Amino acid sequence: GQQVMQIPQYQHVQEGEDFTTYCNSSTTLSNIQWYKQRPGGHPVFLIQLVKSGEVKKQKRLTFQFGEAKKNSSLHITATQTTDVGTYFCAGSNTGNQFYFGTGTSLTVIP
Amino acid sequence: KAGVTQTPRYLIKTRGQQVTLSCSPISGHRSVSWYQQTPGQGLQFLFEYFSETQRNKGNFPGRFSGRQFSNSRSEMNVSTLELGDSALYLCASSLGGQGYTDTQYFGPGTRLTVL
Numbered sequence: 001g002q003q004v005m006q007i008p009q010y011q012h013v014q015e016g017e018d019f020t021t022y023c024n025s026s027t028t029l030s031n032i033q034w035y036k037q038r039p040g041g042h043p044v045f046l047i048q049l050v051k052s053g054e055v056k057k058q059k060r061l062t063f064q065f066g067e068a069k070k071n072s073s074l075h076i077t078a079t080q081t082t083d084v085g086t087y088f089c090a091g092s093n094t095g096n097q098f099y100f101g102t103g104t105s106l107t108v109i110p
Numbered sequence: 111k112a113g114v115t116q117t118p119r120y121l122i123k124t125r126g127q128q129v130t131l132s133c134s135p136i137s138g139h140r141s142v143s144w145y146q147q148t149p150g151q152g153l154q155f156l157f158e159y160f161s162e163t164q165r166n167k168g169n170f171p172g173r174f175s176g177r178q179f180s181n182s183r184s185e186m187n188v189s190t191l192e193l194g195d196s197a198l199y200l201c202a203s204s205l206g207g208q209g210y211t212d213t214q215y216f217g218p219g220t221r222l223t224v225l
Contacts, residue, residue, distance in 0.1 A: 033213070033214075035216075041218075042200060042216040042217065042218050042219055043153070043200070043202075043214075043216045044216070045213045045214065045215070048213065088152075088153060090153075090214075097143075097155060097158060097166040097168075098143075098155065098214070099155065100145070100152055100153035100154070100155070101152070102151075102152040103152055103153070
């Protein structure tokens, strides 16, 4: 079955440092979504990527979809304490069923 | 618009019992998906309902079942509870049209503890 792997599982950074999480799928995806879950909260949608090689930016966050549509990354520039949480990628090849990565838990040390 | 609501927020059950969880989607959303979240396994897809029909199903045993009503509200049932069923159960709603890839909006979840 389809698998979506995400690395690293945990990341501790000093405030102001950059952070990157990577998502890899065993199969080609039609689209990929990214979510953020704050401690004690529920996943909140960040962005969706659908095109091969697509790059999207949201302020300090940069999202990329690989050329082969099997991998994706989220990069945060100059992390802040408000970035703390777990970041999940979710891939789909049907449009209606999403396979979530295991998530990367980000801790930002002030 | 009101967000996705889930009831109850917390549940404590014992092994062998059954449980029913409820999810009310955002008004106008016709798709409801259910996920199980545990520290070790992350977010795992249970099933998705659209227009009262199960459209997609994950790899969970038959003890896990669900249904959707005509107003798009959905329920999930787990029978013969096991200790390993302790988890946060999240539902997510979306517009869900056929072939449509859209944003999922998650509810706050139901925290189930099985003793």
